Amino acid sequence: MTTPKAIVTRFAPSPTGRLHVGGARTALFCWALARQANLSNPGSGAFILRIEDTDRLRSSDASTRRILDDLAWLGITWDEGPELRTSSGFAGGGDPRGVGPFEQSARFEMGEYDKVVNTLLDSGRAYHAFETPEELAAMRDAAMKAKWQFRYDRSALSIPEAERRRRAESGEPHVVRFLMADEAIEFDDEIRGHVTIQPSELDDFVIRKADGWPTYHLAVVADDEAMGVTHVIRGEEHLANTPRHVALQKALGYRIPTFAHLSLIFNPDGSKMSKRDRDKAARQACESAGLGSSPVEILPESDFERWMKDKRQALAPDQLEAIADKLDIELPEIDVCDFEAAGFLPETLCNFLSLLGWSPGDDIEKFDNEFLAQRIALGRMVKTAAKFDRKKLLSFNTDSITAMSDGEFHRRWRTWCELHDHAVLKRLDAGQVELLAAALRPRCKTLREAAVSARFALVGAEAIRFDEKAVQKTLLKDDGEGLGVLRGIRGRIEAMTEFTCDAINELVKAYSESAGVGMGKVAQPLRVALTGSTVSPPIDATLAVLGKVQVLTRIDRCLKECAVQAS
RNA sequence: GGCCCCAUCGUCUAGCCAGGUCAGGACGCCAGGUUUUCAUCCUGGAAACCGGGGUUCGAAUCCCCGUGGGGUCACCA
Numbered sequence: 001m002t003t004p005k006a007i008v009t010r011f012a013p014s015p016t017g018r019l020h021v022g023g024a025r026t027a028l029f030c031w032a033l034a035r036q037a038n039l040s041n042p043g044s045g046a047f048i049l050r051i052e053d054t055d056r057l058r059s060s061d062a063s064t065r066r067i068l069d070d071l072a073w074l075g076i077t078w079d080e081g082p083e084l085r086t087s088s089g090f091a092g093g094g095d096p097r098g099v100g101p102f103e104q105s106a107r108f109e110m111g112e113y114d115k116v117v118n119t120l121l122d123s124g125r126a127y128h129a130f131e132t133p134e135e136l137a138a139m140r141d142a143a144m145k146a147k148w149q150f151r152y153d154r155s156a157l158s159i160p161e162a163e164r165r166r167r168a169e170s171g172e173p174h175v176v177r178f179l180m181a182d183e184a185i186e187f188d189d190e191i192r193g194h195v196t197i198q199p200s201e202l203d204d205f206v207i208r209k210a211d212g213w214p215t216y217h218l219a220v221v222a223d224d225e226a227m228g229v230t231h232v233i234r235g236e237e238h239l240a241n242t243p244r245h246v247a248l249q250k251a252l253g254y255r256i257p258t259f260a261h262l263s264l265i266f267n268p269d270g271s272k273m274s275k276r277d278r279d280k281a282a283r284q285a286c287e288s289a290g291l292g293s294s295p296v297e298i299l300p301e302s303d304f305e306r307w308m309k310d311k312r313q314a315l316a317p318d319q320l321e322a323i324a325d326k327l328d329i330e331l332p333e334i335d336v337c338d339f340e341a342a343g344f345l346p347e348t349l350c351n352f353l354s355l356l357g358w359s360p361g362d363d364i365e366k367f368d369n370e371f372l373a374q375r376i377a378l379g380r381m382v383k384t385a386a387k388f389d390r391k392k393l394l395s396f397n398t399d400s401i402t403a404m405s406d407g408e409f410h411r412r413w414r415t416w417c418e419l420h421d422h423a424v425l426k427r428l429d430a431g432q433v434e435l436l437a438a439a440l441r442p443r444c445k446t447l448r449e450a451a452v453s454a455r456f457a458l459v460g461a462e463a464i465r466f467d468e469k470a471v472q473k474t475l476l477k478d479d480g481e482g483l484g485v486l487r488g489i490r491g492r493i494e495a496m497t498e499f500t501c502d503a504i505n506e507l508v509k510a511y512s513e514s515a516g517v518g519m520g521k522v523a524q525p526l527r528v529a530l531t532g533s534t535v536s537p538p539i540d541a542t543l544a545v546l547g548k549v550q551v552l553t554r555i556d557r558c559l560k561e562c563a564v565q566a567s
Numbered sequence: 568g569g570c571c572c573c574a575u576c577g578u579c580u581a582g583c584c585a586g587g588u589c590a591g592g593a594c595g596c597c598a599g600g601u602u603u604u605c606a607u608c609c610u611g612g613a614a615a616c617c618g619g620g621g622u623u624c625g626a627a628u629c630c631c632c633g634u635g636g637g638g639u640c641a642c643c644a
Contacts, residue, residue, distance in 0.1 A: 012644090192572065215642070237638060237644095263637095365580090384637095389578050443607065508603080519604095
């Protein structure tokens with residue numbers, strides 16, 4: 001063991017799903033606080049990642065791995081915890097102080113939690129209880145009907161201790177409950193201040209389940225002690241649990257860590273951000289589209305019906321994506337991976353998340369994680385819940401992309417396309433992708449948007465569908481003025497020897513000057529001819545990425561289509 | 568419902584702790600302008616101290632009450 005650390009924080013997700021943005025923010029703040037200690041005194045801080053998998057039904061290794069990946073993507077490195085090395089050079093985890101293991105299931109196998117439970121049992125601060133979940137539920141119901149506050153009535157204590165032990169040891173199903181002392185629990189929260197809970201509010205909660213596994217409360221307290229955690233930073237939903245933890249810590253003679261409960265993150269409408277929101281959005285889209293049957297193959301008819309009727313039903317992520325694609329809607333982003341898939345940059349998400357519940361106080365809003373580490377202070381945390389404003393996030397992302405070099409954007413966009421949009425890399429060669437990246441970067445808000453804007457270049461000429469309004473406005477209007485431009489410039493394009501952006505730009509400029517019209521009068525007809533719509537990257541890049549042959553083919557096809565339409 | 572937490576522009580927030588500012592910034596919105604489409608960008612504008620009592624010469628700031636919002640009441644975490 002090395003010398004004790006001044007600041008030891010931990011992020012302790014339960015591996016039952018993906019990393020939620022709220023969890024990401026907690027992890028970020030925990031990381032920043034440990035990092036800050038290391039900045040002023042190297043080696044004095046540690047950020048631990050711990051996997052709380054005591055729920056045997058819902059936990060999975062796949063989920064653990066995905067949470068690790070999501071943290072890695074955000075650039076949040078952990079000093080101690082499960083090891084992770086990724087191809088992009090990310091490295092986190094390890095156990096330099098020898099305080100592991102970092103999965104509660106592993107610590108359970110070592111019998112560590114039983115040791116703690118036994119200590120409590122032996123000191124008379126815990127006892128075996130034999131009520132079944134059904135019996136407890138019935139008691140709870142009865143209390144509810146009588147408008148009573150339910151508290152476990154300690155009826156197990158009426159059984160003599162020796163008999164309790166004997167029954168438990170003989171294998172009779174039982175739980176272990178913590179014997180709450182009859183005294184108020186007080187603790188200081190760095191964000192909320194001093195909190196006092198009266199003994200009448202706490203009952204003898206379960207610390208070991210019938211399956212022998214510790215409950216969250218016991219595991220947290222045992223682990224935090226074993227790992228030397230000094231600062232417990234977590235969401236406000238845990239505030240009500242804290243008195244239980246403090247009571248346990250006092251009974252066990254453990255140090256009481258510093259607590260800091262972060263305010264919650266909400267949807268714009270004030271509801272809690274939840275995975276269900278994605279189902280809700282998809283369901284609403286199906287309803288407003290008047291769908292009577294499943295719109296996608298991967299969702300069986302019977303499942304669709306049940307899902308539409310029952311608001312509690314949730315579809316698989318790929319089923320939701322398919323529906324969203326089909327109905328052309330955007331699903332709300334909830335988990336970190338949703339934002340990644342939507343084309344947001346990790347540093348932007350971190351920046352934005354930092355601002356939910358914290359600010360440096362001097363009107364600085366754009367900063368990186370290092371700045372956060374330098375400036376973070378628990379005393380500056382905001383107490384009020386924050387609503388998640390996607391518009392502001394989008395604005396931040398746009399600014400990040402705008403400020404990025406073409407080279408950096410190109411690299412990041414390629415990486416994103418490899419994961420989410422294979423067509424871009426399959427249909428275009430390296431030079432075309434680089435050219436498009438440079439053209440798209442100044443005008444896209446997300447990596448995904450760049451991929452969408454690139455679609456015109458991913459299909460053959462025959463697949464171009466001409467937008468009727470666009471054709472009317474830029475080609476047919478004023479006796480086919482636009483068509484005239486197309487016919488006029490076609491020959492000049494064909495005669496080009498060098499098909500670069502510069503050369504194309506020169507040509508368009510020269511043509512518009514010679515015709516005595518603005519650039520728009522030339523560029524727009526070309527746009528519509530080449531892409532079918534009035535929107536595309538700058539006209540030089542639009543032509544350059546398609547190549548001369550494709551450009552001529554598309555112009556010819558457009559001319560033909562319009563001739564058919566006119567006759 | 569009990570208990571606990573919270574309350575500044577539509578949103579994120581600064582200011583509060585150590586009362587005196589035209590209550591500041593950002594996103595969004597509105598109006599102009601730049602631009603070969605789109606997206607940017609530039610200029611300007613509207614926009615807040617939840618209500619009521621106190622304390623004080625003076626309250627966004629300190630205290631109390633009310634109202635509103637949230638969290639939590641599991642052999643989930």
